[in-house]
Amino acid sequence: MREGVTHTVDMSVKLGNLILRSPVLTASGTFASGREFADFVDLERLGGLVTKGVSLEPWEGNPAPRIAETPSGMLNSIGLQNPGVEAFCKKDLAWLAGVDVPVIVNVSGHTVAEYVGVIERLESEPRVDGYEVNISCPNVDSGGMAFGTACVPAGEVTRACRAATRRPLIVKLSPNVTDVAEIARAVAGAGADAISLINTLLGMAIDTGTFRPRLARVVGGLSGPAIKPVALRMVWQVAHAVDVPVIGMGGIMDAEDAAEFMLAGASAISIGTANFVDPTTSMRVSDGLAEFCRARGIRRVSELTGALRT
């Protein structure tokens, strides 16, 4: 720590044409629409709030048990349970109207038309600042990850969503692929303004007492510190493969983890599973990142992006 270094750190970051006051976002499905966290977090200090996945019609989600703790992580098979875009507008967006934070709606669908339908419905809602298209959910039978694991469908969904909006369009990638850079190039080429990754890794756990799977749906998505090295590697690969900004996530628990993702090439980062462990994680990481920069004489947090020395 250098003597007398007291400068303030500029925490703002640019994601395409979105200027965020902080690089710290919340990961979809781990923060609902923010309301449940309002007792723990100053939502207005977040760079952005990424909502739970929203679909055209209400989705019931999967049977329980829907989660299982695994070493340094957890499996989930929530299955994108949500009340549909109409209820989302009436309840969640109405509540968010009173909160000054960029709102990025996570969009899910079984078909290209469903993704586009959600965006079309939201275009008239002033409270929406951008979209994150989830083509990487491992917990639904059709759509979801099926779109995100091959270049042609990934490009198709992106192109269709692009045609439906001029708002910032983020596409969220699956780690359950052989070559993530190839998918990243396909969605960037189809008009994505930014890419976020990683969604959960497909996994499984078994109860040896009963010989049964620990998730009712048998398989689910792995998240938390267990996936961080994989996520970091993929963020690094994608940041090299495309020109659009990258939002990194996967097992971020503290500011050091966040700094790693930025050094690997992320312009912003998302806090997911850590919100469950410590609901104040997003604030801790924001403060910690500023301190991380201050201690190193870095004036803008954005200078960390891609600063990896190799």
Next chain:
Amino acid sequence: MGGCACSQPGVPPALENVEVVANDRVASGVGLVVLHAPRTAATVRPGQFVHLRISRESAALLRRPFSVHRVRGERIEILYQVLGTGTRLLAERGAGEEMDLIGPLGHGWEIPPGITHALLVAGGLGAAPLGMLAEELAARGVAVTVALGAPTEERLIARDLFETVARRFETATDDGSCGVEGFVTGVCESLLADEALDLVYTCGPEQMQRIVAAQAAEAGVSCQVSLERLMACGIGACLSCVVRTNEGQKRACVDGPVFDAATLLWDRSEIL
């Protein structure tokens, strides 16, 4: 907060640093941990729970939910059964050690105005969330009858508390070492026939709660149950703890853990 349109506004939950005051074994595989937790102690209501971070090691990542059994001044008491990684670590915590919790959480027991006599039916560790309730009912002048069940006499949890506050106290053990030999549901059935009851409160294995709820319904007495679900966030955000009801899917952590048994769609709900 939490967007639940419940009749118990209560105080919002908070993150509280707590210290272990004592941690003792009370029966085989069962411990009682006393925590110095002034905020929670001052605000928790019967049937609510806390989400405890037992270890900071990331290997056992998630918090664990536990009912508040009793409050004494600035202290809360938790009865816990040693089952897996988390509860084994909890059993190792000694006086002076620190942890943190989120609490108070959830929608606890409803005490409708005007009730005069309530039956509490507990199976095993199900006695945990009924302790505070028994004390609260007695303090409000409601007559309390308790039916407590366990495999053996040694495992009759919180017997002293219930014996102190209950007007009538019955037990059932699998081996007949104390009270009726057999299940507590048998005791429940005869109490429902014997006594003029306004309400049944129950907690224990879900199969037991289903039987108790059915017996209460048969007797025309309303019944509240406290359900256990696997929980990640504990505050209503992750949807891991769903319960199927006739009003759609509810979250056990904020809409429950206590539910009116008449609203539950048992057939399709998970039994842990």
